[in-house]
Amino acid sequence: MARRRIIIDTDPGQDDAVAILLALGSPELEILGMVAVAGNVPLALTEKNTRKICELAGRPDVPVYAGAVRPLVRTLVTAEHVHGETGLNGPDLPEPTMPLQDKHGVDFIIDTLMTEEPGTVTLCTLGALTDVAMALARKPEIAPRIKEIVMMGGGFFEGGNITPTAEFNIYIDAHAAEMVFAAGVPITMMPLDVTHKALSSPERIAAIRALGTKVGEATATMLEFYERFDVDKYGSRGGPLHDPCVIAYLIQPELFSGRHCNVAIETGSELTYGMTVVDWWGVTERKKNATVMREIDADGFYKLLVERLGSL
Amino acid sequence: MARRRIIIDTDPGQDDAVAILLALGSPELEILGMVAVAGNVPLALTEKNTRKICELAGRPDVPVYAGAVRPLVRTLVTAEHVHGETGLNGPDLPEPTMPLQDKHGVDFIIDTLMTEEPGTVTLCTLGALTDVAMALARKPEIAPRIKEIVMMGGGFFEGGNITPTAEFNIYIDAHAAEMVFAAGVPITMMPLDVTHKALSSPERIAAIRALGTKVGEATATMLEFYERFDVDKYGSRGGPLHDPCVIAYLIQPELFSGRHCNVAIETGSELTYGMTVVDWWGVTERKKNATVMREIDADGFYKLLVERLGSL
Amino acid sequence: MARRRIIIDTDPGQDDAVAILLALGSPELEILGMVAVAGNVPLALTEKNTRKICELAGRPDVPVYAGAVRPLVRTLVTAEHVHGETGLNGPDLPEPTMPLQDKHGVDFIIDTLMTEEPGTVTLCTLGALTDVAMALARKPEIAPRIKEIVMMGGGFFEGGNITPTAEFNIYIDAHAAEMVFAAGVPITMMPLDVTHKALSSPERIAAIRALGTKVGEATATMLEFYERFDVDKYGSRGGPLHDPCVIAYLIQPELFSGRHCNVAIETGSELTYGMTVVDWWGVTERKKNATVMREIDADGFYKLLVERLGSL
């Protein structure tokens, strides 16, 4: 089986952590490297958290890079109110001993894309699009070499989660998002519309804990911490597992369905700043630039997740 | 029984027509007058259509006024692609013989509110908010005298119907909407989120036709013309009966449920112009200014509609 | 001599007062009526001030109307910091005894334009454009009947006076301005670029006082109060006589020079809200819609002013 070659750009975050574990547990994927970006918490924490998760999975060999320390234009907004002070509150994971790579994460993205066969590398973004935008700004030649960008970001029918209309990953660097959606690269977008249907119910967390492994235990503990925010806010049964949807899509795309349409990023108004305006019904002349997912087989998704976490 | 006293501001439009018929067939309501506004079609047609519907219902005594001929700031956008060239395509209704009142519709609204007991008159808006905004601009003292504005307008979780984010009534005069939502008047809003759940399925149209009355026949024919647009666009079973939701709410509010929250109108960006930004989850500091409906008992709604149309 | 027939729309304001006096002292002009609008101070004061000035000039026969009490969309911003609490601080003028007309000022504008021969009535606006916009919204047929709108408003090379980019009259009702500039009516605009060159230096005020008349004395006292704001802010010798430039232009247009070009009104950004964007160099495709004055013969202007005030 030819493995799909990916770079994961991430800002752990408990749901990022689960996404990384899902990827590490999936033989269909070859992870060329991971890039940490500022987002849920500052870069110094997201890069450390990324390494912690690699070590939790017994994979200190995966190269981890530090990417952008701040968004392109505006100052950084973080989300400790969701993820806790460390970004990974919940389980007590040891300090990582594996190294952070010297190379800048943006250069890693550029160099990988310029070196590998065009059309063979997929970018999986689990946070703000800053690194991808900086890579595109620095080396526009990478655009046609990217196989696909699969991103967690945005929301339309579900509204936003940081403002009434904006989802966090897009909001914190809407200019980067504007640039990426204009780059002509194939994009698959996992918005809140999907991820809010992938809730970590008590039964689902229990199934993860029941794995009886270190990874299962840490993941369950993480999710119990993580879900409290959304349970309080939405009264839902569990928290939305945003980022793992990106990885699940790479392995079992049939779990998701959506529509190819235009997505425009609002950067010109404070009221709706960071909104992903999806032309779902094709009422504008704007060119289709993304496949926007809307439905998920949530049971299938959690089945896949438990199975793969169990392999670690 | 004390009847609820209302002014209907409308731009017929087939769904406006059904709303007017529903109101005329409901003894709980006392219609002080109707004001036609430019919208679905130009004013010369909406005022004529309003009179046609009154005559269809055998109620040439209801005073009908002509209101705003254009939006406050921008030029008029119409919707013949939905409603047909006359705004009321479908049944072959005779030219009206009842008079149009001389007084300007905006003056009728102002004079009524300044004359009647404060807090006794409800404004039911089925089109753009131009007339209400012009009345508020001309005579701000009316604001605290309005009992409530019940409007069809906006959309949030459902998106828009004229652009990806904007509903037609708000879009065509977003400045009027901005003004009305800032006026401190109690507002109940029936957005697309509700009205797209009130579809004129073949069975429901058949039940209206089965009334065997002139009104039933005309309404069924109207709805068959009207629904084709939405059926084509959304693949839905029938068209959304937007405006009658406003009247149904006045009679049986228990058919609807929603939430009191802030609604802000986007006027500063072309991309999202005319959007009703609903702070459903209370994530901003913005003051609550509207009750936004989200759910409807559609069967109960159509049951009410058939019953009341049958009384005409 | 055929006199030019005008309606003055005004928000006195000391410079409005001087403009009104200049008009009343000029036989070339026939004042059909004056409409007061909310602006420098609330409407209750501007309409009273307008009547005070008519009486100061011995002209209680001029019909004075009350127009808009607030801007179209946003709430009213006033300028007591410039004009004082009454709007006319300085001289001690008696309470007016002449009546305020019953008719709404906007209706006066509409009725006059619909009654008089098309192309014979000029609107002179010395405040926000609310009344004109409301008249255009209510009766668009007036647009082609207006001979010309001569307005004090805007600023470009000189910047703004209420924000770095916005002049007060446009700022307080930018939506009205947007509507008026899109109406297809011939517009002559007296921006800050002109009016800041018409400063009430001590010598010029002295010449007015030297008239030795009641009007001369009151005007000089008014200007001494009025100029303190600009003298403090700009370190200039005297205050800018904004509004009288409009009237002077009607009498001696050769005192002014400018350019026919496009003016667009910024309403989509808070930072530059209310700016009059003048395409002076013709670098856009936007249609020419206004003659924007830039230069003034200030000595000629003050000579005219003294002469005409002397005739009252």
Place this chain on the structure above:
Amino acid sequence: MARRRIIIDTDPGQDDAVAILLALGSPELEILGMVAVAGNVPLALTEKNTRKICELAGRPDVPVYAGAVRPLVRTLVTAEHVHGETGLNGPDLPEPTMPLQDKHGVDFIIDTLMTEEPGTVTLCTLGALTDVAMALARKPEIAPRIKEIVMMGGGFFEGGNITPTAEFNIYIDAHAAEMVFAAGVPITMMPLDVTHKALSSPERIAAIRALGTKVGEATATMLEFYERFDVDKYGSRGGPLHDPCVIAYLIQPELFSGRHCNVAIETGSELTYGMTVVDWWGVTERKKNATVMREIDADGFYKLLVERLGSL
């Protein structure tokens, strides 16, 4: 004499060329390197033109780097209509033989600032602020180490040159400008208000040609080509020597005068996109972040220019 250490970021452009020559001819300055950026023409031309000018001045030893190939968020707009197809139309300069440095221009800026003593390096930007913004985004620690940014950019009382309100350098990367003006770095800004007073009149060009040197001849020929655009557009006597003002300020700051105030960059509206909103009169609460020059001793400036060109 301690020489002022500078990095020149540039997009030649004839006026960039003159600025570079002025810098190379001035012993007060130590040029650590030059970075070419996309702007007047694409990067491939601006980096070549930068090297051409170094060789014209007999200074192939100055390291020249290629910086950003495109703006941060939007696509590149160029100005061949002003500068000609090559960006340096006019004289026939030989292809350069000196090398372009391998290191990315943004990395050169970062590495220099992180290596040199803090507060000793001045950035002179003669084009879009893309490189500086990318450096700040990639390594925010450079901000407090920059002595000063002296930039050609913006315009206020003079309006813009690419749109009615926007100057070209800011317009083509307004997001970069927004970021740089928010970075807390001391900024001195040479806007069109200054540079439009530094016109290359025939006498001034003649004085340069009269140097009788290769540099003088090439410069005069360049300016004759360059000025035609502004002479046609403005009817002025000569073209504005924008970029050399930056260098002249470093050598003889007393040639310029201005004011320390707030500058905000408009990025939220298409109409005024890229405007530098200068709060010259201090009417807002916004923090002072730039010294905005407004006046220039143009004769002194050209005297300095001729003298220094003569030394090459």
